[in-house]
Amino acid sequence: MKVCVIGGGASGMMCATMIARKGHDVTLFEKNEKLGKKIYITGKGRCNVTNATTGNEFLQNVVSGKKFVMGAITRFNSNDTMNFFEEVGVPLKIERGNRVFPVSDKSNDIIKGLEKAMNWAGVKVFLNSNVESVVIEDSLAKSVVVNGEKYDFDRVVVATGGISYASTGSDGAGYEFAKSVGHTVIEPVPALCAIKISGNECKEVEGLSLKNVTLTSKVQDKIVYKSEIGEMLFTSNGISGPIALTTSSYINRVDFSKLKLYIDFKPALSVDALLLRIDRDIADMKAKQVSTLLEGLLPKSMVALFLKRLDVEASMKANQLNREKRKMLVNLLKNYELLPDSLENFNQAVVTAGGVNLKEINPKYMKSKLVSNLYFIGEVLDIDALTGGFNLQLAFATAVTCASDFN
Ligand SMILES: Cc1cc2nc3c(=O)[nH]c(=O)nc-3n(C[C@H](O)[C@H](O)[C@H](O)COP(=O)(O)OP(=O)(O)OC[C@H]3O[C@@H](n4cnc5c(N)ncnc54)[C@H](O)[C@@H]3O)c2cc1C
Structure with a gap:
């Protein structure tokens, strides 16, 4: 034949x-x-x-x-x-x-x-x-x-x-x-590709690699995909690295105007456990600054972004963070919101x-x-x-x- x-x-x-x-x-x-x-x-x-x-x-x-x-x-x-x-x-x-x-x-x-x-x-x-x-x-x-x-x-x-x-x-x-x-x-x-993120936050931390985090994609509180604990990377205009690539394969048919992504910086800790830890850290630190508290919780280059989202000055004393701000900090650590703009194009998509x-x-x-x-x-x-x-x-x-x- x-x-x-x-x-x-x-x-x-x-x-x-x-x-x-x-x-x-x-x-x-x-x-x-x-x-x-x-x-x-x-x-x-x-x-x-x-x-x-x-x-x-x-x-x-x-x-x-x-x-x-x-x-x-x-x-x-x-x-x-x-x-x-x-x-x-x-x-x-x-x-x-x-x-x-x-x-x-x-x-x-x-x-x-x-x-x-x-x-x-x-x-x-x-x-x-x-x-x-x-x-x-x-x-x-x-x-x-x-x-x-x-x-x-x-x-x-x-x-x-x-x-x-x-x-x-x-x-x-x-x-x-x-x-x-x-x-x-x-x-x-495109699938297995980087995800472009709205705004210019990513640019501020370009090159930063996060380890042991998760990435969850949601449409109006409904989970589209939750990654395993893994590694991701900030690029000049978005996110890449293993868990971002995997996520791209599950969100590539979703309407991006309704989609939100959330980084969990502390997937091994529950909200309550994290709040307790922060209370304890603040008590131990006495009059140290909020930025020092954040440096103990996050990669150094993320601190400025957290301060901005918390709307507090770096020089503020950690023990001045009221309950509301502490809860806000926990929420940022567990659900750091990113608004996806689009996927990278086919020329950068593995499949x-x-x-x-x-x-x-x-x-x-x-x-x-x-x-x-x-x-x-x-x-x-x-x-x-x-x-x-x-x-x-x-x-x-x-x-x-x-x-x-x-x-
Ligand atoms: C950067 C990158 C890294 C990757 N790494 C991995 C990895 O490590 N492991 C893994 O499992 N997968 C990986 N992949 C995915 C994997 O390479 C593809 O899924 C796989 O090659 C698909 O095989 P295929 O035969 O279907 O297509 P292809 O391998 O793309 O082959 C198609 C062939 O058809 C030819 N062709 C197309 N049109 C015509 C035509 N009209 N006439 C004649 N010839 C034509 C093309 O020139 C090409 O040679 C990677 C992909 C990329 C882009």
Whole structure:
């Protein structure tokens, strides 16, 4: 059977390999001059290639498409990914949070491993080959147009990725292919990205990293998402860092004019416990200044912002803080409000949420329900997950699931 795979990224290379291993004649078209440009920048150049968790624990890290990917991540789980790379000569190691990296810490080794696997399996790879359209005849994908020329195939796999970091090649072409054959595309939105915050408070503490805090997003007192205890970072115009990135994936479809974010600087202490602690601190400090009290509770660079919100002078004595101000301080420490303005754009979003509508794809083989010899795999689908190696695992798992439809 003649099979076309569009896209030489994580999902495309894995899928092409697996189909070719079954003896089919597989051609992969990649528009860039080299394969795996996005893989190259993953994991800050080290490529967090999968996460050594399976089953429910894995699923907890999938944001959209949990039910849809369940079969795929069971069919090809993180152990299978690890075995695959070890077999093609890329030794791996497991780090904190079950994150898996190549021992070399070089993402290029993951690309080389996939290239080698394709080569061994006999995949024909064409670089600098931009697929312009998928041609449908008699309700089947009959050919693809590449750099102006038409090539015929028996089956076509779309593995063109999302629309984030478009300079790596994923510029949303797959959405157009999907629409052109009658599929609907759930509006793509940035995910795993920084959050811009209104006002200029963030600028005042730019570069400050907060540890052991939580971030809660709410719409009119209803919690949209509450992060785990973790780390976040102030940027010149907003917030970034692990818990902000995770939050972005859960708020990217919420109306920002109704959304508020709250930092809890003391997640391990209840409001009452914190009030008691502050009373005790003030009693111990005798006539010291409020700023000294705050420095004991917060990173130094946050103190000025707290003083402003408390509306007290830095020189005021801590023991002059009345009950109302002490309660206000506790509230600021537990619920420091930030008004989100927008998410960062696609060029700074690690993944794209949204994509080809899962209702129109059979999850057993990642096959279109509209065109029976057309498949969609990887980030082009309306699936996304958190950081930790989960997105690449989804790309590999959907790829292998697709290949399982080829005997
Ligand atoms: C900065 C950054 C860091 C990341 N780090 C991690 C990480 O450490 N771990 C993790 O799990 N995930 C990470 N991700 C996410 C992960 O890289 C993606 O989810 C994954 O690469 C998606 O695989 P894919 O095959 O669907 O798409 P891609 O890897 O984007 O591949 C799509 C390919 O299709 C090609 N293409 C597109 N249109 C056409 C066309 N018309 N004709 C021919 N070719 C075409 C593109 O050039 C591209 O090579 C990161 C992403 C970014 C941006």
